[in-house]
Amino acid sequence: MTTRTADVAIIGGGVIGTSIAYRLAQAGKKVVLAERYDFAAGATGSCDQMVSMQSKNPGIHLQLASDSADMFTTLGKELDYDIEYFRHGGMITIENETEMKVMTDFVKRQRENGVDVDIISRDEASKRQKGLAKHLLGCTFCAKDGEVNPYKLNLGFAKAARKAGAELLIDAEVTGFKTEGGKVKGIQTSQGDVDAEIVILAAGAWSPLLGTQLGIKLPIKPRRGQIVITEPVAPFVTGDVLSAQYIVAKYHPETLKDSTNRGIQLGVGLALTQSAKGDILIGATREFVDYDLKNTREGIREILKNATRIVPGLKGINIIRVMSGVRPYTPDGLPLVGFVNGIEGLFMAAGHEGDGIALSAITGKIVAGLICEGKAYRDVSAMDPNRFDLFGEKWSDN
């Protein structure tokens, strides 16, 4: 088999890996990417389509999402590929006083970060979204929330990366690393070796399995999300609709630990959106079940019970499909992006959990900056992989 030589070898052909491949090739690097199955085969191919600001923690997380959203407005044109990005705005539903308190604080902090979010009354919310439940106290609203077709985004990055000179291998499973005196020197794949001074691990939830081969313990864990898909219907969902419960499940899972409600135990929070061709996507669970990619009857039922409590108008619509995938969870909700101290040449770009689509554009830009210029366009030390003890056991495992 041929041995390829590159400046950078990338492992993983999802939105993150292909976004990075594109930016590096554009910057003149010789890039070879190895993807085990195909583009959009992992979390990219089993997610909803949101490019949401509101679901991000105020701070660097939200700032990056906002910068990424700015890139999305011209990305389709730049990639010369219709990625179906629309900015229809998004809402988070608020059902009780506890959620109102959490969201009031969340919105205040988002506004301090310069992202325009408001709390609107149920009546105002009903003008945007039909079928809402009567018991809602109100909703947050952000005009900057948008949607993108994740498959097309992934394929668009791949096409543009190839056009810029990158070699993207699909059906190419990484079987090992080439190392020399504590340095990474390349990867071994089912389609031959790739010699490279820099290896980027962008394998999402599967990254820890590869990290083990290099003796590092990544704090990334697979977290399953189940999503229900309806038949195509006339426009029903306006933009993205999340529930405050989703924010709580995402950032404060510990507060739900003692709940006896099965939906809450499964981490269910509403994530509702409608694709350009009319299918409604209804999510989602957040479950730690290792790499089990199955859907469960219970998961589907709890998602739908939750969704119809908040948007009863969904009840009469037909389901045609369900899907399920694992997202790369990290203990602090931020991805690992940067060189790993202790293994020269190894660069991490994984752990985006449910934010991979939204952060894909900005991640490519950050990685290209760090590798080509030694710095990113802004301080990204919060994502430094070395914030975790990668060679020990000290990181918290919840």
Added chain:
Amino acid sequence: MNGPENETYVCRCEEVTREEILAAIADGATTITGIKKRTHAGMGLCQGRTCRRIISQMLSGVRPAAEIYPPTTRPPVRTAKISEFINEEDD
């Protein structure tokens, strides 16, 4: 790739033509799922009941037929109203 044969609809639900399937194969797709991600074939109302076999046959040109696995099967077997799911009880 023009001509009446290539304008034939392979996936009627999502209106995907033979030409579009061939383009997806040229783009590197070697699996039914790969075709689905590139063209949306098999993602519509019938979930690939008809087109899956035709696409398998087309893929046999680039991959041995024995290696063309069916895509992941997921519920529901046929379309069902959301209200039916929320009222169901455990077995």
